[in-house]
Amino acid sequence: AQTVTQSQPEMSVQEAETVTLSCTYDTSESDYYLFWYKQPPSRQMILVIRQEAYKQQNATENRFSVNFQKAAKSFSLKISDSQLGDAAMYFCAYSNDYKLSFGAGTTVTVRA
Amino acid sequence: DTGVSQNPRHKITKRGQNVTFRCDPISEHNRLYWYRQTLGQGPEFLTYFQNEAQLEKSRLLSDRFSAERPKGSFSTLEIQRTEQGDSAMYLCASSSRGAIVVADTQYFGPGTRLTVL
Numbered sequence: 001a002q003t004v005t006q007s008q009p010e011m012s013v014q015e016a017e018t019v020t021l022s023c024t025y026d027t028s029e030s031d032y033y034l035f036w037y038k039q040p041p042s043r044q045m046i047l048v049i050r051q052e053a054y055k056q057q058n059a060t061e062n063r064f065s066v067n068f069q070k071a072a073k074s075f076s077l078k079i080s081d082s083q084l085g086d087a088a089m090y091f092c093a094y095s096n097d098y099k100l101s102f103g104a105g106t107t108v109t110v111r112a
Numbered sequence: 113d114t115g116v117s118q119n120p121r122h123k124i125t126k127r128g129q130n131v132t133f134r135c136d137p138i139s140e141h142n143r144l145y146w147y148r149q150t151l152g153q154g155p156e157f158l159t160y161f162q163n164e165a166q167l168e169k170s171r172l173l174s175d176r177f178s179a180e181r182p183k184g185s186f187s188t189l190e191i192q193r194t195e196q197g198d199s200a201m202y203l204c205a206s207s208s209r210g211a212i213v214v215a216d217t218q219y220f221g222p223g224t225r226l227t228v229l
Contacts, residue, residue, distance in 0.1 A: 004154075033215040044222040045155075045203070091154050095215035098143065098168070100205075102154030 002027045002094050006103035013082045014111050020067075021077045021106045023092030029053075032096035034068065034075045039105075040088040048090070051075065084110050114138075116221035118204050124227045125194055132190045133224045137206030144187050145218060146179055147203040148172065155203055161187060162209065194228045201225050 003026045013019035025034070036048040051059045051068050058066050063083075067076045079086055087110045093100040117136045125131050137144050142163050147155035158177070159169045163184035173179075176194075181187040191198055201223040207216035 033217075035217070037220075045220040047217060047219070050217060093154075097215060098160050098162075099145065099157040100147075100155070100218060101157070105152070105154050 002029075002096070002101045004092055004094050004101050004103040006092055006106050008106045009104070010107045010109070012109045012111060013079070013086075015084060016081055018078060018080045019082055019108060021079075021090055021092075021108070023075045023077070023103055025073050025075065025092070025094045025101075027073070027094065027096065029096045032094060034066075035093040035095070035100070036064070036066070036075075036077045037091045037093060037102075038086075038088045039091065045091070049077070079108070082110050084112060086110055116204055116206050116219055118202075118221040118224050120224060121222060122225050122227075124229065126229050127196060128193055130190065130192045131194060131226065132188055133202055133204075133226075135187045135189070135204030135206075135221060137186070137204070138208075138219060141206035141208045141219075142184065143207045143209055143216060144181055145205040145207075146187070146189050147205065149201040149203055149223070150199075158189075191226075194226075196228045199226055199228045 005024045032053045034051045037045045038048045039045045049061045063080045065078045089105045091105045092103040119134045145160040146158040149155040161181040176192045179189045203223045204221045205218040207218045
C-alpha cells in the first residue's frame with residue numbers, strides 16, 4: 001500500500017511571501033501521478049496542481065509550483081506571493097490507478 | 113459543466129437509523145468515487161465505480177455500507193444502523209478515464225457531513 005506523509009501539520013506565511021509545504025511518499029511503482037489539493041474551511045476540495053512521475057520537469061500553475069524529486073520520493077509545493085485566499089488545508093495525494101491516497105494535510109494560515 | 117454535486121450537505125441522525133447520500137458527477141465522467149474524511153485528516157478511499165460497475169470496495173466499507181450507481185449516472189451511498197463512529201464528511205469525486213494516462217484527475221463535490229448522535 002502506498003503511504004503519503006505530510007510532516008508539517010501547520011504553516012504560517014506573511015501575505016506576499018513564499019511558503020513551501022513538504023510531502024513524501026512511499027511506492028514501488030515507477031509510473032504514477034502526484035497531486036496537491038486545497039480544501040478551504042467548509043468548502044470543497046479543489047485541485048491545485050498535478051505531476052506525472054515520468055516527467056522530469058516540475059509542474060507550475062501560476063503562483064503554485066512543485067519540486068518533484070523522484071529518487072527521494074519527495075513532492076513539495078511552493079506557494080509564491082501568498083494571498084489571503086490561499087488560507088486552507090493542503091493535501092498531498094498519490095495515485096497510480098483509480099484511487100487517491102492522501103496525506104494528513106497541512107493547514108496554511110496567511111497573515112495580513 | 114456544473115461540477116460534482118452532493119445532497120444533502122448536512123445530515124444529523126440518531127444512532128441506529130439509516131441514511132442515504134446522493135452524488136451527481138460531472139456529466140461526461142464515467143468514474144465515480146466515494147471517500148470518507150474525519151476531522152483534521154485526509155480523505156480515505158471507500159469505493160469506486162466505472163460506469164455502473166462497482167469495481168472495488170475498501171475494507172473500511174463494512175457490511176452496513178452499500179453504494180450503487182444505477183445506469184452509470186448518479187450514485188447513492190447508504191449507511192444502515194448508523195453508529196457514532198460513522199460521523200464524518202463523505203466526499204464524492206468523479207473523473208473521466210483517459211486512454212493512456214496512468215491515473216485520472218479526480219474532481220470533488222462539496223461533501224455530506226454526517227453527525228450521528
